[in-house]
Amino acid sequence: MLIKLFTLYVYLQTALCGCGPDKRNSNFERLRKDYTVTIDKVGKLDKGIQESSGLARATDSTFWTHADSGAPDLYLFNLKGDLLHTQPLPVPNNTDWEDLAQDKAEHLYIGAFGNNGNQRRDLKVYKVNGENMQLTDTIAFSFADQEEFPPPRSRQHYDLEAFFYQNDSLYLFTKSRAFKSITQLYKLPVSGTDKAIVPAEKLRVKSPVTAADIAPDSDMFVLLGYGRLYLFQPSGSTISFNGKRYCLPLGRTGQAEAILFLSPQQLLITNEKGKLYQVTIMPKKSGAR
Numbered sequence: 001m002l003i004k005l006f007t008l009y010v011y012l013q014t015a016l017c018g019c020g021p022d023k024r025n026s027n028f029e030r031l032r033k034d035y036t037v038t039i040d041k042v043g044k045l046d047k048g049i050q051e052s053s054g055l056a057r058a059t060d061s062t063f064w065t066h067a068d069s070g071a072p073d074l075y076l077f078n079l080k081g082d083l084l085h086t087q088p089l090p091v092p093n094n095t096d097w098e099d100l101a102q103d104k105a106e107h108l109y110i111g112a113f114g115n116n117g118n119q120r121r122d123l124k125v126y127k128v129n130g131e132n133m134q135l136t137d138t139i140a141f142s143f144a145d146q147e148e149f150p151p152p153r154s155r156q157h158y159d160l161e162a163f164f165y166q167n168d169s170l171y172l173f174t175k176s177r178a179f180k181s182i183t184q185l186y187k188l189p190v191s192g193t194d195k196a197i198v199p200a201e202k203l204r205v206k207s208p209v210t211a212a213d214i215a216p217d218s219d220m221f222v223l224l225g226y227g228r229l230y231l232f233q234p235s236g237s238t239i240s241f242n243g244k245r246y247c248l249p250l251g252r253t254g255q256a257e258a259i260l261f262l263s264p265q266q267l268l269i270t271n272e273k274g275k276l277y278q279v280t281i282m283p284k285k286s287g288a289r
Helices: 002-016 020-026
Strands: 035-044 055-057 062-065 073-078 083-088 099-102 107-112 124-129 135-140 159-166 169-175 182-189 199-204 209-214 221-225 228-233 244-249 256-263 266-271 275-283
Touching (some): 055 256, 159 221, 169 209
Parallel strands (some): 209 256
Antiparallel strands (some): 062 073, 073 083, 182 199
């Protein structure tokens, strides 16, 4: 019954959602006001890829993804969705892997931090060498502001499915289970020993956050939710919710779980049923970005 209710919730979020609540609660603007947007289905993942929960680039035309449980494997595919290679990783298991990030040295960061019940204590990120696929580090961390496991439903803001890499740190965006959904931004250094992280900012959002990525030129980042895409243009060089922020209804993209910038103007999205969508965002006028 719970699965059926959750499926209905996701369907209503994706099919009927708009950005009115996000505009009222957090001053989001409509993305189509300043941008021309197209959303196209471009392929479907091979059945050998059970569920796509994260995305990273392998080459200009191929990509890595992973499931959120089961074998500790990465799957290599192209934009048509063809499965090109299955890469086992030297880690014990896949326990709620939720997102992929990548640095400029081509290390992959695997977010083993899904926390549906807000009671997980073994949050970690695996750092993998992108050339030989060997494990180079395991970054364990905790939320310094979480004192109860689990907290009451009204404070269940510690599920986690979204992050990206920027300037020697990982930026994490939580997924709220509370009725009034928020996302909290945390900064996790990839080196050092202080891994009890504190929230830098929080923002009320209508849709729970399921994935994140930063643009190639680092001037914007996106958060993905059920039926919504949130785009942020920070006012300075710091990753922040400050500055311009936009909301885009995605329509019938389903339970979308992964997002990746293909270029400064194009994004790739996958959903749990393996469908691939390409979102193209072009400024309507000079200076909109």
